[in-house]
Amino acid sequence: MKDKNKICIIIPAYNEEKRIGGTLEKYCKFFGEKKSKKALDFEILVVINNTYDRTEYIVKSHQKKCRELKYLNLKQGGKGFAVIQGFKEALKKGFDILGFVDADMATSPNAFYDLITNIKSYDGAIASRYISGARVYPKPTWQRIIASRIFNTLIRSLLFLPYKDTQCGAKIFKKDALKKCINNLTLSQWAFDVDMLYQLKKMGYKIKEVPTIWSDKKYSKVNLKKAGWSMFLAIIRLRILNSPLKKLVKF
Numbered sequence: 001m002k003d004k005n006k007i008c009i010i011i012p013a014y015n016e017e018k019r020i021g022g023t024l025e026k027y028c029k030f031f032g033e034k035k036s037k038k039a040l041d042f043e044i045l046v047v048i049n050n051t052y053d054r055t056e057y058i059v060k061s062h063q064k065k066c067r068e069l070k071y072l073n074l075k076q077g078g079k080g081f082a083v084i085q086g087f088k089e090a091l092k093k094g095f096d097i098l099g100f101v102d103a104d105m106a107t108s109p110n111a112f113y114d115l116i117t118n119i120k121s122y123d124g125a126i127a128s129r130y131i132s133g134a135r136v137y138p139k140p141t142w143q144r145i146i147a148s149r150i151f152n153t154l155i156r157s158l159l160f161l162p163y164k165d166t167q168c169g170a171k172i173f174k175k176d177a178l179k180k181c182i183n184n185l186t187l188s189q190w191a192f193d194v195d196m197l198y199q200l201k202k203m204g205y206k207i208k209e210v211p212t213i214w215s216d217k218k219y220s221k222v223n224l225k226k227a228g229w230s231m232f233l234a235i236i237r238l239r240i241l242n243s244p245l246k247k248l249v250k251f
Helices: 020-036 055-063 079-091 109-119 142-159 175-184 192-202 224-241
Strands: 006-013 041-049 069-074 097-101 124-128 135-137 170-174 207-211 213-215
Touching (some): 006 079, 041 079, 055 069, 069 079, 079 175, 142 224, 175 192, 192 207
Parallel strands (some): 041 069, 124 207, 135 213
Antiparallel strands (some): 097 170
């Protein structure tokens, strides 16, 4: 990587007091070492969204050890909303590459760095658990596998996206591509990243799917049954919004 590249890593955080400290410690250390070797410059932007626990206090305490660590504290909730607001804030600062990663350390700093080294001439790079070379620990349950395959089939059939994994919580984009699509996004919750990939594809931007190492973590806040239906309805809505039937969404 050229040392002129400035990277912003956005971490959405909703009641993450049990996990955010360890994540920040590892990400600050890893990317701090990369910066000292002039591999890149970076900022970590934690977007606290509608939280009511000690997340903000823990983030503040880590700022004393990592001057590259910044945060926003939003009143409105939702992961997608938090990530989008983080992108908008970071775009004001002239970063070359902007990305987001979940707060649970399912994606390690090294796995996230793989996205940065693989973006090259592409406009974005997304972590994938379902392509050759990926490793997932522990092995997912058959229920999760079936749910992910059904969801992916729906996305491929309705939106014609070629990716095998649109929901892995680690993605990066170059600033020019992100600037073009950020104001066109219509979804701000479960399927916001599908919306982003769809808008970028429509504009002709190229996204690379990168095999990742992904580790499922404790304290997951995702209810698969509830989230599954929400994501299903979000994809249907996204398809309608991008069709001659878009007026039906209001109805």
